[in-house]
Amino acid sequence: xxxxxxxxxxxxxxxxxxxxxxxxxxxxxxxxxxxxxxxxxxxxxxxxxxxxxxxxxxxxxxxxxxxxxxxxxxxxxxxxxxxxxxxxxxxxxxxxxxxxxxxxxxxxxxxxxxxxxxxxxxxxxxxxxxxxxxxxxxxxxxxxxxxxxxxxxxxxxxxxxxxxxxxxxxxxxxxxxxxxxxxxxxxxxxxxxxxxxxxxxxxxxxxxxxxxxxxxxxxxxxxxxxxxxxxxxxxxxxxxxxxxxxxxxxxxxxxxxxxxxxxxxxxxxxxxxxxxxxxxxxxxxxxxxxxxxxxxxxxxxxxxxxxxxxxxxxxxxxxxxxxxxxxxxxxxxxxxxxxxxx
Ligand code: SAH
Numbered sequence: 381x382x383x384x385x386x387x388x389x390x391x392x393x394x395x396x397x398x399x400x401x402x403x404x405x406x407x408x409x410x411x412x413x414x415x416x417x418x419x420x421x422x423x424x425x426x427x428x429x430x431x432x433x434x435x436x437x438x439x440x441x442x443x444x445x446x447x448x449x450x451x452x453x454x455x456x457x458x459x460x461x462x463x464x465x466x467x468x469x470x471x472x473x474x475x476x477x478x479x480x481x482x483x484x485x486x487x488x489x490x491x492x493x494x495x496x497x498x499x500x501x502x503x504x505x506x507x508x509x510x511x512x513x514x515x516x517x518x519x520x521x522x523x524x525x526x527x528x529x530x531x532x533x534x535x536x537x538x539x540x541x542x543x544x545x546x547x548x549x550x551x552x553x554x555x556x557x558x559x560x561x562x563x564x565x566x567x568x569x570x571x572x573x574x575x576x577x578x579x580x581x582x583x584x585x586x587x588x589x590x591x592x593x594x595x596x597x598x599x600x601x602x603x604x605x606x607x608x609x610x611x612x613x614x615x616x617x618x619x620x621x622x623x624x625x626x627x628x629x630x631x632x633x634x635x636x637x638x639x640x641x642x643x644x645x646x647x648x649x650x651x652x653x654x655x656x657x658x659x660x661x662x663x664x665x666x667x668x669x670x671x672x673x674x675x676x677x678x679x680x681x682x683x684x685x686x687x688x689x690x691x692x693x694x695x696x697x698x699x700x701x702x703x704x705x706x707x708x709x710x711x712x713x714x715x716x717x718x719x720x721x722x
Pocket of ligand 1: 498531532567634664669713
């Protein structure tokens with residue numbers, strides 16, 4: 381049984397035809413799903429009742445539900461989304477002037493084990509289906525129209541490539557929710573095979589790469605993925621991607637006091653980033669996580685000194701602030717937890 385929210389708009393006609401169903405219903409189905417935003421087939425009143433029953437049986441709507449919500453003092457809202465098998469993930473809604481960004485998850489937990497990240501601290505349970513990724517968005521948009529999606533929640537998108545790409549293509553589709561590709565950002569910790577695959581898709585999604593360290597020794601300590609795909613391989617893959625797609629890559633660099641925030645690290649980072657055409661850098665001060673109390677956020681003077689070195693080296697750099705800290709909704713704080721008993 382395919383879930384309705386995992387079927388790309390262009391697939392409906394051939395799927396209906398393959399089951400001997402009338403193909404002109406495809407447009408009515410899409411209208412019901414993505415214009416009327418039905419949450420159960422009974423709401424699709426433009427469709428005949430017996431057809432609705434057939435849809436219910438063959439293409440059920442998602443079983444995903446919002447189990448819990450919490451709001452930060454800065455207006456950031458975190459949703460706990462539960463699935464049919466009892467697993468759950470978190471997704472975060474971040475309002476800003478003229479924007480309403482949603483951070484979505486692609487896996488329950490994460491296998492990557494970056495030492496500063498809460499999502500990876502308990503390993504991965506399973507990957508999400510396209511339906512479960514789309515469901516986060518469809519549930520999220522009931523709180524306001526989403527203008528941007530960042531795939532920066534729990535999980536590694538390139539470790540769940542097919543389902544993530546299917547979900548993003550669906551959300552991007554003109555016959556679906558029609559969210560612009562350039563408003564959708566995928567973030568990877570550096571799973572190298574994903575770069576060539578994404579370049580070959582011919583899609584316009586934005587790509588961020590979590591770098592966090594400018595050399596193999598340090599990166600290997602912070603991010604186990606670096607032992608599989610070391611920096612040179614990662615930077616080559618990034619360079620090939622920007623050349624093939626003519627699209628920029630944004631390097632994310634989380635600054636941890638006394639770990640990767642020295643002037644030498646900044647100089648080394650500038651050199652590394654220059655190996656990739658059309659690259660820019662986002663500096664993000666660490667959001668403290670409970671499992672690593674030894675990791676601290678650098679003070680402002682250190683952040684600014686780091687920024688200054690990159691600017692002097694003519695690396696296009698932004699210093700970001702993380703949102704949602706007081707409800708553990710900030711970068712790297714999303715954590716696997718059990719659904720509350722209701
Ligand atoms: N797996 C993907 C996406 C999820 S994390 C990736 O690694 O890119 C989204 C971003 O938050 C990544 O850049 C990640 O390294 C960063 N992050 C993780 N823990 C953090 C923390 N405690 N403080 C700040 N950023 C963190």
